[in-house]
Amino acid sequence: MPKNNNNLLIFFTIICLQACIITSPDWLKINGITPCWPVILLLPFSLKNSPWKAMMASILLGIFIDSFTISDVSYIPSLFLLSLVWSTYGLHNKKIELFLNIGLMAIFGTAFVGFSIWVQKIIIYSVLRNNWFHSWSIYVLISEVIITGLVAPFVCSWLIFAYKRN
Amino acid sequence: MIKTRRKIGVHLLWKSRFWVLFLVCALLFGIRWTKGAAYLDFYSILLKPILPGTAQKEWIKEGENIEKNIRLKLLEQDNTRLRKALSLKEFNSDQRISAAVISRSSRNWWKQLEINKGYKDGVLKGQTVIGPGGLIGLIDSTTPLTSRVRLLTDPGHQIGAWIDRTKHHGILTGMGTNRPKLIFLNKNTIAKVGDAVTTSPASTLLPPNLTIGIVQFVEEKALPSPYAIVQLTASPEAIDWVQILKDNAKK
Numbered sequence: 078m079p080k081n082n083n084n085l086l087i088f089f090t091i092i093c094l095q096a097c098i099i100t101s102p103d104w105l106k107i108n109g110i111t112p113c114w115p116v117i118l119l120l121p122f123s124l125k126n127s128p129w130k131a132m133m134a135s136i137l138l139g140i141f142i143d144s145f146t147i148s149d150v151s152y153i154p155s156l157f158l159l160s161l162v163w164s165t166y167g168l169h170n171k172k173i174e175l176f177l178n179i180g181l182m183a184i185f186g187t188a189f190v191g192f193s194i195w196v197q198k199i200i201i202y203s204v205l206r207n208n209w210f211h212s213w214s215i216y217v218l219i220s221e222v223i224i225t226g227l228v229a230p231f232v233c234s235w236l237i238f239a240y241k242r243n
Numbered sequence: 244m245i246k247t248r249r250k251i252g253v254h255l256l257w258k259s260r261f262w263v264l265f266l267v268c269a270l271l272f273g274i275r276w277t278k279g280a281a282y283l284d285f286y287s288i289l290l291k292p293i294l295p296g297t298a299q300k301e302w303i304k305e306g307e308n309i310e311k312n313i314r315l316k317l318l319e320q321d322n323t324r325l326r327k328a329l330s331l332k333e334f335n336s337d338q339r340i341s342a343a344v345i346s347r348s349s350r351n352w353w354k355q356l357e358i359n360k361g362y363k364d365g366v367l368k369g370q371t372v373i374g375p376g377g378l379i380g381l382i383d384s385t386t387p388l389t390s391r392v393r394l395l396t397d398p399g400h401q402i403g404a405w406i407d408r409t410k411h412h413g414i415l416t417g418m419g420t421n422r423p424k425l426i427f428l429n430k431n432t433i434a435k436v437g438d439a440v441t442t443s444p445a446s447t448l449l450p451p452n453l454t455i456g457i458v459q460f461v462e463e464k465a466l467p468s469p470y471a472i473v474q475l476t477a478s479p480e481a482i483d484w485v486q487i488l489k490d491n492a493k494k
Binding site for chain 2: 083099100101108109110111146147149150177191194198201202204205206210214221228
C-alpha cells in the first residue's frame, strides 16, 4: 500500500471515530453504552510513539473528548496515565497487533478510564456515595469494557498496521 | 246401523286449534315476563357485524379530549391570572421551541442529549426541556446551532421538586439510574407509592407544575432525611422531539 494512501486511511479513520463519538450510533452500543472511543484512539498511537508524544496526544485527546461531555469530570488524568504505560510498554518488535493482545489492553484501559470517572464523580458529588450510584456505575463499567473489548481489536490493530507502514 | 259416538279426548282439543292459541298466549306471556330479552339478544346478534366498533370508541374519546382541552385552557387562563395576582412565575405555553434529538447518551457516564436548536434560535443555558410525559432536563450548554441537555437522571444533577398530594418539598437528585432520588427537606414528610412528583408551584427557577414522575419507593427511616425513588414519566431513551421552555433562562 502506498504511503499517501496510508495517510489518507489514518485521516479518514480518525474522522470516522470522531463521527462515532459525536453521533453515538445505536448499532454500536451494548445496553445503550458506546465503546470508550478515547481508549481506542489512544492505544495504537501510544504503542507506536514515544512516551512524550503519547502524553501530549493523551492531553489533547482528553481536552477534545471532554468538550463533548457535561463538564464536571475529566478523561485527561486517566488517559495521561494510560498513554504513559502503553508508550513505555511499546511495540518493541512484539507481535502486539495480534487480536487478543490489543483487546486485552483496551479492556484494561477502559476499566481504568471508567474507574477514574467513577471516583471523580464520587469526589465531586457527595450525594452519590450510596448503593444506587454504585450499582449503576458497575453496570456502565462492565458494559463499556465488553463493547470496547469487542470493537478495539478491529480498529486498533488496523490503525497499528497503518502507523507501522507510515 | 247406529254410528258410535267418537270418544271425547285430547285429540279433539288438538284438532280444534286450541293449542295454537295456548302457545301464542304462552309466548306473549314469556316475552312480557322476560321484557323481550330473547328479541333484544337476537337483535344484538344480528347487529353485531355492522356495529361501529373501535371507530365509535375513538369518536367518543376524541369528544372527551376536546372537552378536556377546553377545560384545560380555561383552567390555565385562570391559573395565569391567579399567578399574576400572586406575582409568581408564569408557565407560558406559547413560548416553546421544538427541537429534534440529534445525539443521545442516556445510559453512559454522562446522561445527556444533543438537540438541533442553539442560541441562534433563542435557546439559553438553564432553560427547561420537556418531552412527552413531562420534564426531562435542563439546557447545559449551547452552540449557535445545537444545545446540550443535561438529563434529570445524570449523576449529581439536582433540581427542586415537590409532592403534589402532601405539598412537601424535596431535592430531586440524579443517580445514574432511570429512577432519580427525591431527598425530602424535613423528616416528617410522608409520601406514598404512587404520589405524583411535580415542579414546585412556588419555584423561581423552574416553570411551575411540570410533571416529573411517580413515587415508586419510599424510605422513611433514612438518615439524615427520608427519600423516595421516582419513576420518570418522560423517557429520554425514547424521545425524538423535545420542547424548550423559554421563560427560565439565565441571561
